[in-house]
Amino acid sequence: MSAPTRRSLREQATVDDASASPAPAAASSRGTLGRALADVLLWLAAAAGVICIVLVIVAFTANITLIMFRTGSMAPTIPAGSVAVVQSVPASEVQVGDVVTVDRAGDLPVTHRITSIAPGASADERVITMRGDANAADDPYPYTVQTVRIVLFSIPGIATVIVAMGDPYVLGGLTIGATVLVVWAFWPRSRKESREQIDPAGVDR
Template identity: 75%
Template sequence: MSTPTRRSLREQGASVGVPARPRDAPVPSGSTRGARRGIGRVLADILLWVAAIAGVVCMVLVMLAPTVNITLIMFRTGSMSPTIPAGSVAVVQEVPASEIEVGDVVTVDRAGDLPVTHRVTSIAPGASDAERVITMRGDANAGDDPYPYTVQTVRVVLFSVPGIATVIVAMGNPYVLGGLTIAATTLVVWAFWPRSAASRRRSASEEPG
């Protein structure tokens, strides 16, 4: 059985009385406009799905924060490069110090200073069963941090995403938030705005009878 070609399909249409459009006949402008509208609507649907997925991810993170102690941290420096370069965002979970192991990348809070996120190089018992004394080192550093850390809990890095810290910081800018809100509202209104009666009649006339 031979595969129907464009020419054979055209000849079949002529044999049943369907007029074939001349090859050089102009394409109706209405069909071009309809194609453009169709492409625009597909792009709008894609953007809406992306926005919906991003919203779901944000809601999941908000729910996880109080339930399983999962939060986000941003890396301003490159002390953990190349494993976690500057500008990355990491998902961290608070765990008891007794659960960490040498080689884990953890965040330790420091009184009066910013938290530090480095790799654990040694672990020693503390004054209590829940306490540990750990030393840490950034992957880009030649030596351990200047002093050990006495901790009962730490935030262990589960995974990191490079290059999105600037995006998250920008999201906190009121002007950026306002622009995104206006853009999202415009997109939703445009995607779901009912078409006029003239547009519906034109679309119906372009459909094959």
């Protein structure tokens, strides 16, 4: 029997490397998939942050706020548990049929539909009567106002979500989750992971 030559030893080593390559390739594929998922989540978080900033700017400049409905006095138009987006406007701009929020001294604001409008003591003042869509009669007394908050639109069923977002435990969990995601995405890769990104020909994938 002849002794193995250097060429045969190199060919055997190449065969052994080829048979052992699937495991590192699979590990590299899993790592690439994980990082791709992290990138997608980071982009989504960044987009959500930009949207929140834009909404805050719009709300501040356009006098827009949110109103949560605890009762069903405006059902079925605005059921209990809904959140309405409202904008502060002069009382002189509203009309009968508009749904508005009126602030009351020493009491919670009321959001009902306008049933009548009368002039007030000044050019900017109006005396309005209102009624909830689910109520059989107008509110007990009229409201003298110079500004009101008119309902632009409402979203049913999300009041509980907004309330939950203000919970310290929920906020803490979201903060921790975001921190973990950012650390995981930007954590320096090991030398082994870096080598796995380069093919045998030395070309970066």
